[in-house]
Amino acid sequence: MTGPARVKTQKAHTPIHPAIKTVFVLTIVFTPIFLFFLIISDAFSIKKGFYAGRVLTGPLTSKREAKKGDTLSSILNELKVPEQDIGLVVKEISSFHDLRNVSVGDSVRVTRISGDIKKIDYQNDALSGVSVFRADTGWVSEKFEIPSVVGQTVANGVIETSLYEAGISAGIDPKIVMELSDIFAWDVDFATDIRKGDTFSILYETVYADDTPVRSGNILGAEVVNDGERYVAVYYKDKSGRADYYDLDGRTLRRSLLKSPLRYRRISSYFTGRRFHPILKRYRPHHGIDYAAPSGTPVEAAGEGRVAFSGWKSGYGNFILVNHNSIYATGYGHLRGIKKGIRPGRHVSQGEVIGYVGSTGISTGPHLHYEVRKRGSLVNPLSIKAEPRKKLGGNDLMAFMALKEGVLARLSQKNTVVAMKEDRGAATR
Numbered sequence: 001m002t003g004p005a006r007v008k009t010q011k012a013h014t015p016i017h018p019a020i021k022t023v024f025v026l027t028i029v030f031t032p033i034f035l036f037f038l039i040i041s042d043a044f045s046i047k048k049g050f051y052a053g054r055v056l057t058g059p060l061t062s063k064r065e066a067k068k069g070d071t072l073s074s075i076l077n078e079l080k081v082p083e084q085d086i087g088l089v090v091k092e093i094s095s096f097h098d099l100r101n102v103s104v105g106d107s108v109r110v111t112r113i114s115g116d117i118k119k120i121d122y123q124n125d126a127l128s129g130v131s132v133f134r135a136d137t138g139w140v141s142e143k144f145e146i147p148s149v150v151g152q153t154v155a156n157g158v159i160e161t162s163l164y165e166a167g168i169s170a171g172i173d174p175k176i177v178m179e180l181s182d183i184f185a186w187d188v189d190f191a192t193d194i195r196k197g198d199t200f201s202i203l204y205e206t207v208y209a210d211d212t213p214v215r216s217g218n219i220l221g222a223e224v225v226n227d228g229e230r231y232v233a234v235y236y237k238d239k240s241g242r243a244d245y246y247d248l249d250g251r252t253l254r255r256s257l258l259k260s261p262l263r264y265r266r267i268s269s270y271f272t273g274r275r276f277h278p279i280l281k282r283y284r285p286h287h288g289i290d291y292a293a294p295s296g297t298p299v300e301a302a303g304e305g306r307v308a309f310s311g312w313k314s315g316y317g318n319f320i321l322v323n324h325n326s327i328y329a330t331g332y333g334h335l336r337g338i339k340k341g342i343r344p345g346r347h348v349s350q351g352e353v354i355g356y357v358g359s360t361g362i363s364t365g366p367h368l369h370y371e372v373r374k375r376g377s378l379v380n381p382l383s384i385k386a387e388p389r390k391k392l393g394g395n396d397l398m399a400f401m402a403l404k405e406g407v408l409a410r411l412s413q414k415n416t417v418v419a420m421k422e423d424r425g426a427a428t429r
């Protein structure tokens with residue numbers, strides 16, 4: 001029975017005069033109502049102004065986007081630019097831009113005041129174009145640039161079937177999805193390692209012009225949880241200006257061998273135009289790995305090196321062997337074809353296409369036989385612990401550690417725009 005007594009004591013310590021109480025209640029009730037009407041009246045006045053500007057006094061613009069087969073002349077003709085002006089306008093614009101390449105999506109905007117054409121804008125890029133004005137002496141032209149800002153966007157999702165589909169349904173630019181798979185290509189094979197329920201989170205730059213997103217920039221940070229294992233990548237440009245992705249300790253994600261010679265990006269583009277379904281199967285019937293993949297899927301060199309063998313090799317069918325250093329070599333078998341120029345002695349870089357999946361030699365169906373040799377003997381490609389990765393040092397490491405905290409904090413947010421800054425060319429590659 002101590003409860004009520006305590007309440008009584010509290011009341012005694014905070015006496016409120018009834019008049020003050022009334023004023024307080026009235027303030028609480030009427031302030032929101034007042035603010036509501038203030039906002040409503042403001043919104044109406046903006047709307048009225050907008051309509052007044054458009055209908056009564058403003059210039060009229062008509063706009064058209066280029067479709068396949070369009071020329072600038074045909075577009076100007078459709079926008080009812082008089083025949084005698086079209087040639088002159090095209091000539092002006094072509095002094096800035098090669099008009100043999102009018103691309104799908106380029107736009108033309110004609111501005112008229114009281115029916116007279118005052119300006120024609122030709123925009124061939126999300127952020128720039130050419131304006132042509134009618135002056136007393138004829139047509140004059142100048143380049144224009146649209147001011148832009150760079151925002152940071154966080155997107156995350158759970159993978160049901162494939163990274164690509166999860167990325168697209170989270171509203172992410174396909175280019176960013178492919179870059180994400182490239183960033184982790186040394187650790188995660190997105191074609192075969194992905195499990196239902198794996199998650200990803202990406203922080204990337206989005207360039208906005210007039211509040212409209214026009215393109216994606218760099219991925220600044222990413223996290224993938226694959227089969228319970230967490231992988232993190234943070235973008236960092238070191239003091240010498242070299243940009244790369246690092247793990248939480250400041251070690252580069254690069255290794256001497258990719259996780260798989262069938263890279264997600266290549267597989268995805270191979271599937272484009274067919275039914276998109278880049279989920280491959282991986283088997284380990286022996287010391288190598290067999291990847292069941294459609295015939296023709298491009299095969300990459302898992303690491304930089306020199307071709308030691310390319311050609312027919314009995315049961316292997318068309319086979320390529322690449323020496324990476326004095327310790328490791330990788331072999332690729334049953335190829336439908338070997339890429340032109342991939343001959344013994346030829347240098348190959350990591351990720352370079354060297355051949356195509358097939359079913360040559362002793363093979364029951366299209367698949368890639370992949371093997372890793374360590375000092376000449378076959379080892380399990382999945383168990384290779386490559387040499388220690390390079391770690392940032394000194395001032396770079398300190399700067400990286402500070403940057404990392406901000407990136408991790410943003411990555412933990414849900415799909416949102418998390419920051420905006422003026423575009424200083426950060427997102428141009």
Ligand SMILES: [Zn+2]
Binds near residue numbers: 286289290369
């Ligand atoms: Zn095999």
